[in-house]
Amino acid sequence: MGLRWYHFAAWGAFILGLMALPELVSKGALRTIIFANYLAIFAISWDLLSGRTGYISFGHPFLIGIGAYTSAILTKRFGVDVEMAIPIAVVVTMLGGLVVLLPALRIKGSYFALVTLAFMELMYQLVQVIRPDLTGGTRGMSGIQTLTRGAVNGFYLSSVLMVIVAIAAWLLMRTRLGTALTAVGLNESAVEGSGLSTTKLKMVAFLASAFVAGLGGAFYVHYLGSIAPRALFDINFVFTIIVAVLIGGASTIIGPIIGAFFLTFLLEYLRPWLPGAERYFIYGGIALLLYMYQPKGIYYMLQSGWARLKGSTS
Amino acid sequence: MIQILIQGLLLSGLYALIAVGFTLIFSVGRILNLAYGAYLMLGGYMYFWISQSMGMPKLFGVVIAVAFGVALGILKYQLIVKTLRGDHVAVEISTLILAVVLQAGVVLVFGDSSKILLPIIPGVVYIAGVPVTYNILAATLASWVILGGLYLFIKNTHTGRAMQAVSMDTKGAAISGIVPDHINMITWAISGGLGALGGVFFASYTQLAPSMWVAPLIISVAVVIVGGIGSIIGTLIVAHVVGFMEVSVVSLLSPELRGVFTMLLIILVLVMRPQGLFGREEL
Helix, strand or coil, rough: CCHHHHHHHHHHHHHHHHHHHHHHHHHHHHHHHHHHHHHHCCCCCHHHHHHHHHHCCHHHHHHHHHHHHHHHHHHHHCCHHHHHHHHHHHHHHHHHHHHHHHHCCCCCCCHHHHHHHHHHHHHHHHHCCCCCHHHHHHCCEECCCCCCCCCHHHHHHHHHHHHHHHHHHHHHHHHHHHHHHHHHHHHHHHHHHHCCCCCHHHHHHHHHHHHHHHHHHHHHHHCCCCCCCHHHHHHHHHHHHHHHHHCCCCCHHHHHHHHHHHHHHHHHHHHHCCCCCCHHHHHHHHHHHHHHHHHCCCHHHHHHHHHHHHHCCC | CCCHHHHHHHHHHHHHHHHHHHHHHHHHCCCCCCCCHHHHHHHHHHHHHHHHHCCCCHHHHHHHHHHHHHHHHHHHHHHCCCCCCCCCCCCCCCCCEEHHHHHHHHHHCCCCCEEEECCCCCCCEEEEEEEHHHHHHHHHHHHHHHHHHHHHHHHHHHHHHHHHHHHHHHEEEEEECCHHHHHHHHHHHHHHHHHHHHHHHHHCCCEECCCCCCCHHHHHHHHHHHHCCCCHHHHHHHHHHHHHHHHHHHHHHCCHCCCCCHHHHHHHHHCCCCCCEEEEECC
């Protein structure tokens, strides 16, 4: 895998910095960071699938929603323990990932994006109609068992989860498998020509993405304690996930994390000036400009800035 | 039964009008314009502003709304599509961001609450005992006239044929002396205008709300996917399939299942026959 000492140093510094945060910042900022952590998990999940393999998913809440709803329904309606419900939710989400895989075997590009969008809308409508006694229908569910109390505990839980997901995804991408996945995004037929099964590779990417999405979704619902279809299966939610990845830098691990924190804090800092949905006007505008200026993202900008500082030839 | 037939026919006409602008961009520019729904929304709001807030004549409102749509289409092509030329994923994602920005902009100007649009042509007529508002009747007739006109425009005029040529092969079209850039811009302008017009009718059929752009976008997507790209006739036929399916589901099964079968149709067609039912054999 080619691990070097500075990799350990960088991750160590990152983890130490995160763990020291509750001493440094206010409770309010911690709550914001919790949301940023979950957004980072969803962004990494999206990046595993779309950033690497180039199969753009516009329906990622489909997967997150399966994880969140499964765990919520199991704990609230059937009295299953959270320790059992979350793993079951993850497995169910991975089955959902296989469902999304089916169209990806035949179609690419814009068409794949559209079919995932259709999956999300389908889920949105079905959740409200099929067994509203279980899903809570249009209103969703509330009073779902929460795992933690208070901002500090929630922060530690979400941070640990995010760091584990990030390191696992990072290690996965440093294996030969990760290289092959990135190659699928660059040129799928060339990968096939090298004698690798793209179907298997895509399956790995979809399952890994679904695993992370399910895990994130299940923990998220047990943090929030409530769930509603319109908040979850929403095009604004897709927008936030995708933009977090792209603004941070696709096909990296640190990129989606940077993007998630940037977006969450941007949205939070706009709150005093623009309390309502108008925030999205500025927020989306900044996202659009940043994306138009550098589609490769903040991480790439930092890298090239660092390279220029060091004076190496660009 | 007769009620399903009449309502289905009227709704399908509206859907065809909504979807055709989206089809046009997808066929000629090969770009998934996720901000298309936002054109509809802005067209509807523009009409609302001119005709109901300012009290100007309704026809003037429609004209301004369409002109606004055309301007938006051109602006978007010049500012975003041309800047990110060639990178389809980037264009699609920036259209998605743009749609969210436009939605927030509407909230900023008009507020979050939904608004009822007065019918463009008031009154109700009974056809075979089924009440039909003049409004949706006008939308359906307008849609047929526009689709017919568009079909003739694409088949018979020089610009229309140039659009076809660009849609088939941009390089080949450029060699034959067509400037693909101009053709693309014209396509974006027409698409914007059609979207805004569709939005006026759609908004008077449902209501004006900042989040109203998602539903027509999904319908357009369904129609384009199932119909296949580059086919106006396909658009017309599939708009009727979707429209009749929705009306039948609402009146025979349950109003809540309205969109479910449309989604299933999209997924099924994409998995079974990715080029659509009437599209070209390419992907």
